[in-house]
Amino acid sequence: MSDSDSDMEISLSANALAALAEFRQEEQQRAEDFEKMYKATDEEFQKRKKEGMNLFQEDWQLSQFWYSDATADLLADALLEGADENTVIAVVSAPSVYAAIQKKPEEDIPTKHIYLFEFDKRFEVMAGKEHFVFYNYEVPTEFESEIKHKVDRLLIDPPFLNENCQTKSSITANELLATNDGSKTSNGIAKHRLISCTGERMKDIMKKVYPETNITTFLPEHGNGLSNEFRCYADFEWNGWKFDS
Numbered sequence: 001m002s003d004s005d006s007d008m009e010i011s012l013s014a015n016a017l018a019a020l021a022e023f024r025q026e027e028q029q030r031a032e033d034f035e036k037m038y039k040a041t042d043e044e045f046q047k048r049k050k051e052g053m054n055l056f057q058e059d060w061q062l063s064q065f066w067y068s069d070a071t072a073d074l075l076a077d078a079l080l081e082g083a084d085e086n087t088v089i090a091v092v093s094a095p096s097v098y099a100a101i102q103k104k105p106e107e108d109i110p111t112k113h114i115y116l117f118e119f120d121k122r123f124e125v126m127a128g129k130e131h132f133v134f135y136n137y138e139v140p141t142e143f144e145s146e147i148k149h150k151v152d153r154l155l156i157d158p159p160f161l162n163e164n165c166q167t168k169s170s171i172t173a174n175e176l177l178a179t180n181d182g183s184k185t186s187n188g189i190a191k192h193r194l195i196s197c198t199g200e201r202m203k204d205i206m207k208k209v210y211p212e213t214n215i216t217t218f219l220p221e222h223g224n225g226l227s228n229e230f231r232c233y234a235d236f237e238w239n240g241w242k243f244d245s
Contacts, residue, residue: 018204067230068221072100074240075195075220079153081238088147089177091137092117092156092169094197096223099126110187115147117172119159135240140171153193161199169196170209194235197239206233 067075073096079089089111091098098116101109105115116127117135124132133145135157154177158169173194180192194213196219200204205215218232218241237243 006039019185026034035096039065042202044140049092053200063168065222066096067094067100068223071220071222072096074218075155075232076100076104076195078195078238078240079111079155079193080104082184082185083153085111086113087111087152087185087191088115088150088178089115089153090115090147090155092154093119093137093159094155094157094178095120095123095126097157113147115145117143117145120244135146135172137165137168137172140168141175143172145176148175150178152178152191155197157197161202162203166198166202166205168208173210182233190236196233197230198233200229200231214243217230 004119018191066072072144073223075094079097083089087110089103091114095116096116098114101114115131115133116123117133118127119134119136121134124134126132135143154170154173156173158165173196177194178192183191185191194210196210196213198204203215206215212235213233216232216237218235220230220232222230232241234241
């Protein structure tokens, strides 16, 4: 090995150590932020939750990929449009959409019945104990919640792009959704809405597990530039998308 090769190896090792130290420092800062949020007063908590997904780093082992702000905002609007104080909304495995709802002005959130179902317990800090439900898609009906068969509007984003995950997630959807009787909110908008965003290559499975949905013209995007092409499936049209013929 030449002296130049040796110097490069030492330099790379030093750079790697510096990067690791920086990463650990960032993780420590996030841990301290979480601790502060747990101990915060209600007023402080309301201020801190506006930071949204900035406090949460993606865990790729859990297949976590946050939506871009524009995508999260549009999906949040789709859930909230025309809702009233009695509308029950559930967001499953899409914490960035829940965060987008929380960041809206209070006057733009017509209902307090909005719940986050999520495997990553860090997000209990964001949703609060009363609105966070620990959820594991592997056991799709085994979760503690008083809103089973009471959800009017559901966004469910299975974390993995395979038939097993999609099928089990659809079992959860059926467990949560209220019967769609065609009724409307007090604002004259259909009470029921179902949305699921997943990879385009899952379209045949989606048609099987959610026969009432159609692929839409909306193309979800992720903040980190995830290369898998995602599509939005829904059982309704609105000004945010149409059915893709």
